[in-house]
Amino acid sequence: MENHPFVPGKDKVYYSRAIFGGREIAAVLECLNRDxxxxxxxxxxxxxKVARIFGQSFGVFVNSGSSANLLGIKALRLSPGGEVITPxxxxxxxxxxxxxxxxxxxxxxxxPDTYNTDLNLVEGAITSKTVALMIPHxxxxxxxxxxxxxxxxxxxxxxxxDSCDTIGGTIAGExxxxxxxxxxxxxxxxxxxxxxxxxxxxxxxxxxxxKIAQAMRDWGRAAAGHFDEDPDVRFxxxxxxxxxxxxxxxxxQGFNFKAIDPQAAFGMVQLSRLxxxxxxxxxxxxxxxxxxxxxxxxxxxxxxxxxxxxxxWLAFPLTILPTSPIQRINFVRFLEEKNIQTRALxxxxxxxxxxxxxxxxxxxxxxxxxxxxLARSLLIGCHHGLRDEHxxxxxxxxxxxxxxx
Numbered sequence: 001m002e003n004h005p006f007v008p009g010k011d012k013v014y015y016s017r018a019i020f021g022g023r024e025i026a027a028v029l030e031c032l033n034r035d036x037x038x039x040x041x042x043x044x045x046x047x048x049k050v051a052r053i054f055g056q057s058f059g060v061f062v063n064s065g066s067s068a069n070l071l072g073i074k075a076l077r078l079s080p081g082g083e084v085i086t087p088x089x090x091x092x093x094x095x096x097x098x099x100x101x102x103x104x105x106x107x108x109x110x111x112p113d114t115y116n117t118d119l120n121l122v123e124g125a126i127t128s129k130t131v132a133l134m135i136p137h138x139x140x141x142x143x144x145x146x147x148x149x150x151x152x153x154x155x156x157x158x159x160x161x162d163s164c165d166t167i168g169g170t171i172a173g174e175x176x177x178x179x180x181x182x183x184x185x186x187x188x189x190x191x192x193x194x195x196x197x198x199x200x201x202x203x204x205x206x207x208x209x210x211k212i213a214q215a216m217r218d219w220g221r222a223a224a225g226h227f228d229e230d231p232d233v234r235f236x237x238x239x240x241x242x243x244x245x246x247x248x249x250x251x252x253q254g255f256n257f258k259a260i261d262p263q264a265a266f267g268m269v270q271l272s273r274l275x276x277x278x279x280x281x282x283x284x285x286x287x288x289x290x291x292x293x294x295x296x297x298x299x300x301x302x303x304x305x306x307x308x309x310x311x312x313w314l315a316f317p318l319t320i321l322p323t324s325p326i327q328r329i330n331f332v333r334f335l336e337e338k339n340i341q342t343r344a345l346x347x348x349x350x351x352x353x354x355x356x357x358x359x360x361x362x363x364x365x366x367x368x369x370x371x372x373x374l375a376r377s378l379l380i381g382c383h384h385g386l387r388d389e390h391x392x393x394x395x396x397x398x399x400x401x402x403x404x405x
């Protein structure tokens with residue numbers, strides 16, 4: 001919910017959280033009063049508006065960013081065995097759709113301070129088997145999509161941007177999706193905006209691909225997205241010589257990844273507050289950044305990788321330098337004991353995790369930075385629910401810890 005008085009040491013300082021109020025609640029109630037929960041007018045409006053923010057033409061609202069990633073990959077119809085270049089420091093459901101589609105991930109390292117794909121390594125990983133680039137904007141920091149687009153076009157590859165950690169970021173004033181074949185984003189409760197605690201969207205330039213994703217979202221139904229109850233519209237499908245209801249004709253082997261209209265109603269209000277949220281996050285990020293510059297002997301600070309980008313950070317990342325006496329577990333324990341929530345920086349090197357140790361894959365070069373992030377990095381909050389008193393408390397507790405070591 002919205003602001004309430006902060007009690008230092010008693011109230012938790014979350015690394016990220018949903019912020020909402022009366023406007024979102026009123027929008028959901030209005031939607032409920034229409035006596036329809038399934039996809040409807042709010043869903044259509046939400047899909048159109050989010051797709052426009054990303055510079056894409058078609059949006060498909062789903063139940064999560066993870067589902068969005070899977071539908072994006074499925075809609076491309078990539079042949080099993082094809083290779084997809086992706087960073088080793090990632091999130092599980094950036095990688096999982098590649099494996100679920102029978103594709104072969106080719107891992108390259110990330111930069112140590114942007115936490116994003118080292119773009120200098122991409123072309124060296126391309127072979128005759130490469131079919132796509134699957135590139136996440138990790139923690140909301142943007143990759144240079146212009147460079148990735150040039151590489152993708154040069155080698156006839158599909159380019160998928162996983163923007164589940166961010167929304168609304170631009171490069172030289174242009175939305176990131178302008179350069180991508182497919183964009184995805186997430187409205188999970190801890191993300192920049194939320195659709196009532198969940199939801200995601202996959203976006204396309206190609207209408208045919210969007211129709212595939214739409215069908216797969218809706219159990220595989222050929223008439224997915226059709227809200228018309230007119231029998232002449234519904235029965236405009238044939239199974240061999242039998243005229244049949246399109247709501248129960250299956251064109252794809254699909255899933256139930258459907259979101260509901262009240263989520264879209266909630267999300268529409270959150271979208272109207274996107275700039276408000278971003279401005280607070282930006283201020284909080286740079287307040288923390290300027291504070292941590294006082295401790296260059298302990299921390300590698302985050303770097304915005306694209307100088308002319310407007311970055312929407314999800315959280316504030318820190319990497320403890322190997323020369324520092326700080327032990328991450330002790331630092332995390334101290335912060336958590338003081339009610340300052342932390343998180344690991346997602347997977348670090350995901351190949352160190354049990355489900356991925358024996359997958360079919362290739363590695364190009366060393367994964368040194370991904371391993372360092374696994375061992376030495378963490379996230380703290382810079383979200384739009386934090387006020388000056390939260391940040392002052394965070395700074396005080398960090399100073400208290402550093403005096404102890």
